[in-house]
Amino acid sequence: MRYESLIDALGHTPLVGLPRLSPTPEVRIWAKLEDRNPTGSIKDRPALWMVEQAEKDGRLTPGCTILEPTSGNTGISLAMAAKLKGYKIICVMPENTSSERRQLLRMWGAEIISSPAAGGSNEAVRVAKGLAAEHPDWVMLYQYGNEANARAHYETTGPELLEDLPTITHFVAGLGTTGTLMGTGRFLREHVPDVKIVAAEPRYGELVYGLRNVDEGFVPELYDPTVLTTRFSVGSHDALRRTRELLESEGIFAGISTGAVLHAALGMAAKAVKAGERADIAFVVADGGWKYLSTGAYEGTLEEAEARIDGQLWA
Amino acid sequence: MAIEVRIPTILRNLTGGAKAVEGKGATLDELFTDLDAAHPGLRARLVDEKGLRRFVNVYLNDEDVRFLGGLTTEVSDGDTVTVLPAVAGG
Numbered sequence: 001m002r003y004e005s006l007i008d009a010l011g012h013t014p015l016v017g018l019p020r021l022s023p024t025p026e027v028r029i030w031a032k033l034e035d036r037n038p039t040g041s042i043k044d045r046p047a048l049w050m051v052e053q054a055e056k057d058g059r060l061t062p063g064c065t066i067l068e069p070t071s072g073n074t075g076i077s078l079a080m081a082a083k084l085k086g087y088k089i090i091c092v093m094p095e096n097t098s099s100e101r102r103q104l105l106r107m108w109g110a111e112i113i114s115s116p117a118a119g120g121s122n123e124a125v126r127v128a129k130g131l132a133a134e135h136p137d138w139v140m141l142y143q144y145g146n147e148a149n150a151r152a153h154y155e156t157t158g159p160e161l162l163e164d165l166p167t168i169t170h171f172v173a174g175l176g177t178t179g180t181l182m183g184t185g186r187f188l189r190e191h192v193p194d195v196k197i198v199a200a201e202p203r204y205g206e207l208v209y210g211l212r213n214v215d216e217g218f219v220p221e222l223y224d225p226t227v228l229t230t231r232f233s234v235g236s237h238d239a240l241r242r243t244r245e246l247l248e249s250e251g252i253f254a255g256i257s258t259g260a261v262l263h264a265a266l267g268m269a270a271k272a273v274k275a276g277e278r279a280d281i282a283f284v285v286a287d288g289g290w291k292y293l294s295t296g297a298y299e300g301t302l303e304e305a306e307a308r309i310d311g312q313l314w315a
Numbered sequence: 316m317a318i319e320v321r322i323p324t325i326l327r328n329l330t331g332g333a334k335a336v337e338g339k340g341a342t343l344d345e346l347f348t349d350l351d352a353a354h355p356g357l358r359a360r361l362v363d364e365k366g367l368r369r370f371v372n373v374y375l376n377d378e379d380v381r382f383l384g385g386l387t388t389e390v391s392d393g394d395t396v397t398v399l400p401a402v403a404g405g
Contacts, residue, residue: 120402122403144403206324208402209323209324209402217370217401218401219369220403225382229382233372
């Protein structure tokens, strides 16, 4: 396929079957390979849509500085777009994120401001909001509340899935900003009767939940629970186990959050088998494993890997 | 047998530092009331007059109870309930 520029190569990612992990010929699992996007993650979709919407609205003009709280992938996508379009970019990132993500951000020209590890992305959001108030000329696209994030998936991810898999019964994805699930979920609900929209939320080590009190929690403004059928919390043990299983059985080298999503997808598959129902379950491979090699997630026993990523933001 | 309830770091001041406590009840609501007897104040940190607090997530065997039945979700011996504060991703 030929494209005018890297940005134009966004989306239209492959949907591949998992013949070995699918439990029966009637209950099939399909992986949407979002690592095949320009910077290697699903976040290219919302990042480009948020940038282009801000340009249309006149919020972003040449020479502007973009500010964004991010655990990595959104920042990397924004940094690539910013480089090609001539913006400066500052990312606020929790300090417990992998070094590959930091190196990539800097390569694409982003400045990184670290936020404390305890509290994870909640702290990054808080720090970024403070900086935005101090620097009104900086443009915070704010992925957690930017409607263009969910719309990117409503307009692209959803239609691509339906075109490739008209018999889709389930969509399973990771829950972070909630943009993927809200946008894709709304599109599929409008077109597929009784489609099930399932969220897999990473459950990190205790450090990440180190808030001062429960009233400091965070729910993204984009989140609308009525779009979802259900929501699972998946711990690092299951996420790592499934990440390895995906590579072992199907040859797909994915990031750790994908293991969490696959875990939920396999759970839904088992339920369908038990109920004697047919199912075509599509799940999102948000990124490849490359950016997480230094965490030690792919080496040694599962228990060793689990101990190494404890306290890391692995999704 | 009882129901195991995993407590997040920020609420362990109410459980004497315990990471997990045990309780009983037929529903989540009853379970939280039972826990409150042994750990006074715990229920009020999880539930307000409108139900589960906004920034508190509760999972029954890893599934979000808001999609099961909220406080009326049925629980039984051997189940694991996990309480976590809501955090951002992305």
